[in-house]
Amino acid sequence: MTPLALAPRPSAMRSRADRLGAAVAQAWRASRPHLLVLLPILLLAAAAAFALSAWKAGRTNAAIVALEAGRDIAVTSEAPDALLVARTQFLAARDRLGEAEPLLDTLDRRSAAEAAARARYAVANARIRQAFLLIERSELDKAGPQVTLARQDYRRALQARPDFWDAKFNFDVASRLIRDFPEFDRKFGDELKAEPKQIWTDIPGQPRGGP
Numbered sequence: 001m002t003p004l005a006l007a008p009r010p011s012a013m014r015s016r017a018d019r020l021g022a023a024v025a026q027a028w029r030a031s032r033p034h035l036l037v038l039l040p041i042l043l044l045a046a047a048a049a050f051a052l053s054a055w056k057a058g059r060t061n062a063a064i065v066a067l068e069a070g071r072d073i074a075v076t077s078e079a080p081d082a083l084l085v086a087r088t089q090f091l092a093a094r095d096r097l098g099e100a101e102p103l104l105d106t107l108d109r110r111s112a113a114e115a116a117a118r119a120r121y122a123v124a125n126a127r128i129r130q131a132f133l134l135i136e137r138s139e140l141d142k143a144g145p146q147v148t149l150a151r152q153d154y155r156r157a158l159q160a161r162p163d164f165w166d167a168k169f170n171f172d173v174a175s176r177l178i179r180d181f182p183e184f185d186r187k188f189g190d191e192l193k194a195e196p197k198q199i200w201t202d203i204p205g206q207p208r209g210g211p
Contacts, residue, residue: 124153
């Protein structure tokens, strides 16, 4: 006959629990001074990080407001996407497109689709605006590259953001200019291929939107 296993006596269980509790208490007493020193440091570091983040956001917003007000604020390539877009819009409105190109490249490298679409839209508007002025002066040789580049920028904006209505509309305007002046396409070409599922060209009219 197999003997029955006897359950541990309550006194033995209490003894083990007491020893475990004593070990935990001893560990807490040993680590408590270090924790009391470390906790304020951690809290201070967290507060500093939040303060730095808020300060950077404030500076970014202030720079965007200044650019929108027409102040020429320098922006580095490390700036946030929204600030790069604001700077690009500022430059495009003043036909300083050569300065805007590096900012577009930065947004492309970051894969910032929304920001890149807005920036390219601003540049394309500036190009198409220049093209209309040149066409009015019968300077078709100078207008052609602007129309072609504008159409490329509208297309790239749409590739990044297919639901960009104003870019679709203005892309159609640029395409109609090329149909009206076929020598633009023959002379200067269009190096990007359209994506039919993303771009359509059936709306007449003048370009929309500011730079």
